[in-house]
Amino acid sequence: MTGNARAAHGCYVYGVAPAGAAVPGIGGIMSGEPVRAVVHGDLQAVVSPVELDTFTEERLAEMVADRDRLEAAARAHEAVLSAVIDNGDLVPLRFGTVYRDESAVAELLAASERTLLAALGRVRGAREWGVKVFGDTDALSEAVRASHPDAPQPDAATGQGTAYFQRKRFERTVAGEAEQLGLAAARDSHERLAAAAQAAALSDPQPPELSGRADRMLLNASYLVRRDEEDTFARALAAVRDDHEPRGVSAELTGPWAPHHFADLDLTERVDA
Amino acid sequence: MTSDQLPTQRPTTAPANLADVLERILDKGLVVAGDIRIDLMGIELLTIKIRLLLVSADKAEELGMAWWRNDPYFTGEEAEIERENQRLRERLARLEALVGEHENGGEARDEAGSNGGQGGAQQLTQLGGGWWQLPSGERVQGRERAEAALRERA
Numbered sequence: 001m002t003g004n005a006r007a008a009h010g011c012y013v014y015g016v017a018p019a020g021a022a023v024p025g026i027g028g029i030m031s032g033e034p035v036r037a038v039v040h041g042d043l044q045a046v047v048s049p050v051e052l053d054t055f056t057e058e059r060l061a062e063m064v065a066d067r068d069r070l071e072a073a074a075r076a077h078e079a080v081l082s083a084v085i086d087n088g089d090l091v092p093l094r095f096g097t098v099y100r101d102e103s104a105v106a107e108l109l110a111a112s113e114r115t116l117l118a119a120l121g122r123v124r125g126a127r128e129w130g131v132k133v134f135g136d137t138d139a140l141s142e143a144v145r146a147s148h149p150d151a152p153q154p155d156a157a158t159g160q161g162t163a164y165f166q167r168k169r170f171e172r173t174v175a176g177e178a179e180q181l182g183l184a185a186a187r188d189s190h191e192r193l194a195a196a197a198q199a200a201a202l203s204d205p206q207p208p209e210l211s212g213r214a215d216r217m218l219l220n221a222s223y224l225v226r227r228d229e230e231d232t233f234a235r236a237l238a239a240v241r242d243d244h245e246p247r248g249v250s251a252e253l254t255g256p257w258a259p260h261h262f263a264d265l266d267l268t269e270r271v272d273a
Numbered sequence: 274m275t276s277d278q279l280p281t282q283r284p285t286t287a288p289a290n291l292a293d294v295l296e297r298i299l300d301k302g303l304v305v306a307g308d309i310r311i312d313l314m315g316i317e318l319l320t321i322k323i324r325l326l327l328v329s330a331d332k333a334e335e336l337g338m339a340w341w342r343n344d345p346y347f348t349g350e351e352a353e354i355e356r357e358n359q360r361l362r363e364r365l366a367r368l369e370a371l372v373g374e375h376e377n378g379g380e381a382r383d384e385a386g387s388n389g390g391q392g393g394a395q396q397l398t399q400l401g402g403g404w405w406q407l408p409s410g411e412r413v414q415g416r417e418r419a420e421a422a423l424r425e426r427a
Binding site for chain 2: 016094
């Protein structure tokens with residue numbers, strides 16, 4: 001048992017890959033110790049040793065309250081996943097999964113073998129790409145105003161009931177139509193990108209404080225794209241940008257990611273027969 | 274964001290911000306019963322704490338942004354205040370429309386009448402980022418689409 005020799009260490013699990021896939025030469029989360037593989041049958045788990053007392057409730061609460069430490073841990077976890085999918089397939093596990101030793105990880109692979117193989121089959125040869133679509137409210141409103149040549153003049157005298165309310169009403173119309181124009185562009189972008197992908201998933205749009213951009217996020221989507229179809233996907237994205245950017249709707253690409261959104265599976269209650 | 278430390282894989286790819294990473298590694302992916310695992314409830318609470326950390330409560334307040342409060346963990350007093358504010362804003366909008374109608378000799382009648390019908394707006398909960406929640410719990414993006422969905426189900 002490896003557990004006896006390193007009683008203070010646990011085995012942090014990043015994800016599950018096909019057995020025999022290359023393991024990236026990269027340091028793992030927390031301890032920085034090298035990432036390694038735990039093989040069972042046709043599967044291998046990507047793991048690295050961590051000190052068990054890093055994962056007590058108290059220590060985790062401390063970490064979550066410290067943005068820098070949290071970010072370092074999150075990025076270390078993600079860096080391992082990225083390194084693995086640079087060269088091969090991976091079903092990613094959620095952040096914070098630790099087993100007491102490598103034999104317990106092998107038991108997991110044995111107990112859920114069929115489910116894990118099926119999950120790997122669904123993402124075979126594919127990676128996840130993120131696309132966030134943003135709408136520039138001013139540019140969208142300008143596009144709407146340009147389509148209303150009969151717009152009330154902004155310099156019309158205020159205080160005169162009819163002119164004031166006409167103008168106010170027009171501005172409400174512009175705001176409403178600009179929103180619809182932005183959402184329609186986001187829907188169109190999503191439909192065209194999804195058509196170039198194996199699968200698509202939507203997340204809640206991020207508010208500006210999270211996205212780091214003042215423009216409103218209209219779409220926060222993830223696409224599962226086969227490696228040999230990445231060029232097709234890139235061309236679809238370029239076409240979407242060409243069509244919508246002139247009206248203030250821009251698309252931002254992130255990735256490649258491990259297929260997080262397409263391996264969203266809960267195995268806590270489940271053991272293969 | 275400190276994403277500049279990550280080398281970008283392709284020139285057309287934007288660096289991932291921390292929220293991009295967290296929404297994936299905390300909310301998505303395979304869940305297994307590790308020997309030592311932050312349990313599912315723990316992860317949800319963790320996610321909310323992280324959101325609060327990323328968007329400080331003061332900043333959210335300042336922007337009138339209550340998206341995180343609509344989380345089931347924030348259905349207390351603050352959420353009720355936000356709903357009440359929303360109801361008052363809707364009521365003010367309707368009163369403004371009525372005043373306009375009065376001053377314009379009925380010109381604005383169509384507009385006031387098309388506002389989702391009696392009490393329609395009160396049944397929508399704003400989730401932020403343009404998303405609205407119907408009483409059924411269904412989420413719809415865009416105010417007008419949410420109101421249309423509400424009318425459909427009435």
